[in-house]
Amino acid sequence: MPRKGRRSLHPLSLRQDIVAEIPGVRRYARALTGDAGRADDLVQDTLERALTRLALWRPGSLRAWLFSIMHNLYINQLRDARRLEYAPDEDLPELPVRAAQSDGLEMRDLDRLLACLPLEQREVLLLVGLEELSYAEAARALGVPVGTVMSRLSRARDRLRTLMAGGAEGVHLRVVK
Amino acid sequence: MTPAPIREADLHALADGRLESLRRAEVEAWLALRPEEQARVAAWRVQNATLARAYGAVLEEPVPARLLEAARPPRRSSRWALAAAVAGLGLGAVAGFVARGVVESQPQPPAPVAALPHVAAVAHAVYAPEVRHPVEVGADQEAHLAAWLSKRLGATLRPPRLGEAGFDLVGGRLLPGDTGPVAQFMYQNARGQRLTLYVRRDAPDSGQTAFRHAQEGSVGVFWWIDGGMGYALSGELPRDELLRLANVAYHQLNQ
Known part of the structure; x- marks a missing residue:
C-alpha cells in the first residue's frame, strides 16, 4: 500500500524522509532501466535534483514527487542522448552464468519483457503495479491526467500478459464499456 | 438499486x-x-x-554510499571523495596489519575482500594521471611484462589488445591487493585518455560471470569475474564507450 506523504516542512527531516525512500526509488529505477548501474545513476541524479528543489516540495506524496523528478530526468536523458535508450543486460556478451543476488533469473526475464513495452506504458505499469502508487499519484508523477494513466495501464497490462504467455496468443485489447 | x-x-x-x-x-x-x-x-x-x-x-540491498551522499548536501567533490577513499584504504591496511600483530594468537575472521570495482577505481585514479611513471614495464617489453605478471599472480596473463578500439598498451605494473599481487595494465588513445585493466585472482569461482558496472566518482568501472580471476576496466569515459571497450577486452581475454 502506498505510504502516506509525511508532512514535514523542516528541511532536515525532509531529507531524512527522502533517504528513507531511496530503496523504493532504486527498485523502480532498476525495473525502469533494466540495468543496475544506470538505475543508480538515475537515482543519484534524482536525489541531487530533489535536494535543489526542497523549497518547491508541497506536502503530499513524497514518493510521487521523487518519481516525477526521475521521470523528467529520464525523459531528458533519452532525448539528449539516444544511445542511452533502454538496453537490458542482454547486450552484454553471453557469459556462462549470470550473477546471483538481486539479479535473479526472474528479474532478468522481466527486464527483457518490460523492454518490449513503450516507456510510457512501462512507467505506468511499474508505478502502479510495483510501487503501488494510486492512479492519482501516478498521474501526478507523470504529469498526465488520470484517464491517460488508466488507458496506458490497460495497454501495458494486456501487452505484458501476451508477452508473459510467450507472445503466441493474439492480442486481446477488448475495452470494457 | x-x-x-x-x-x-x-x-x-x-x-x-x-x-x-x-x-x-x-x-x-x-x-x-x-x-x-x-x-x-x-x-x-x-x-x-x-x-x-x-x-x-x-x-x-544496502543503499550505495554515493546515493546516501547525494541525499546529504553539501556534497564533497568526487575527486575529494576519491582522495579520501585512497587515504582510507591505506589506513585500513595499516590498521589491519597492526591489529594482526597485536592479537596474532586470536583466530581472526577473514577480512572482507575490498570490492573489486572500488579498488580498481582507486588504482586507476592513482596511476592514470602519472606523466613520467605511469607503468613499471612498458609496452615495448610486452612479452617480459606478461611473463613477469603471470609469474607473480600464478596465472597466465596476457594484456588484451584494444588497438581496434583506439587504445594502445602503455604497459603494466604490479600492485599489492588485499589477497596478494594484482596486475594493472594501462592503455591510452590518441587523445591521451587512459584506461586501466585491473586483474587479480578472485575468490573461488562462484560461477557468477557477468558484466557489472560501477561508478566511483568520475571513474567508471566495468568488472567481471571469470575463471577464478577478477577483471575491472576503469576509465573516465562515457559508460557506453567503456562498455564497448570492456567487450573487446573480454573477448580478447577469452581468445
Whole structure:
C-alpha cells in the first residue's frame, strides 16, 4: 500500500524522509532501466535534483514527487542522448552464468519483457503495479491526467500478459464499456 | 438499486486491491459472468506479484554510499571523495596489519575482500594521471611484462589488445591487493585518455560471470569475474564507450 506523504516542512527531516525512500526509488529505477548501474545513476541524479528543489516540495506524496523528478530526468536523458535508450543486460556478451543476488533469473526475464513495452506504458505499469502508487499519484508523477494513466495501464497490462504467455496468443485489447 | 456500470478502471482497481468491499463484490459478480475478463484481471494480479518478487531484492540491498551522499548536501567533490577513499584504504591496511600483530594468537575472521570495482577505481585514479611513471614495464617489453605478471599472480596473463578500439598498451605494473599481487595494465588513445585493466585472482569461482558496472566518482568501472580471476576496466569515459571497450577486452581475454 502506498505510504502516506509525511508532512514535514523542516528541511532536515525532509531529507531524512527522502533517504528513507531511496530503496523504493532504486527498485523502480532498476525495473525502469533494466540495468543496475544506470538505475543508480538515475537515482543519484534524482536525489541531487530533489535536494535543489526542497523549497518547491508541497506536502503530499513524497514518493510521487521523487518519481516525477526521475521521470523528467529520464525523459531528458533519452532525448539528449539516444544511445542511452533502454538496453537490458542482454547486450552484454553471453557469459556462462549470470550473477546471483538481486539479479535473479526472474528479474532478468522481466527486464527483457518490460523492454518490449513503450516507456510510457512501462512507467505506468511499474508505478502502479510495483510501487503501488494510486492512479492519482501516478498521474501526478507523470504529469498526465488520470484517464491517460488508466488507458496506458490497460495497454501495458494486456501487452505484458501476451508477452508473459510467450507472445503466441493474439492480442486481446477488448475495452470494457 | 442499480450498481454503477463496471468500467475498465474498476477492473484495474480490483487487481490492485483498491476497491472497497461493496464495490469489489459488484465487480466480482460482474466478472463471474465474463470468464475472459476474469482471466484478464487474474493475469494482472500475477503480474503485480511477479514484479514484486523479481525486483523486491533491490529493497534488501544496502543503499550505495554515493546515493546516501547525494541525499546529504553539501556534497564533497568526487575527486575529494576519491582522495579520501585512497587515504582510507591505506589506513585500513595499516590498521589491519597492526591489529594482526597485536592479537596474532586470536583466530581472526577473514577480512572482507575490498570490492573489486572500488579498488580498481582507486588504482586507476592513482596511476592514470602519472606523466613520467605511469607503468613499471612498458609496452615495448610486452612479452617480459606478461611473463613477469603471470609469474607473480600464478596465472597466465596476457594484456588484451584494444588497438581496434583506439587504445594502445602503455604497459603494466604490479600492485599489492588485499589477497596478494594484482596486475594493472594501462592503455591510452590518441587523445591521451587512459584506461586501466585491473586483474587479480578472485575468490573461488562462484560461477557468477557477468558484466557489472560501477561508478566511483568520475571513474567508471566495468568488472567481471571469470575463471577464478577478477577483471575491472576503469576509465573516465562515457559508460557506453567503456562498455564497448570492456567487450573487446573480454573477448580478447577469452581468445
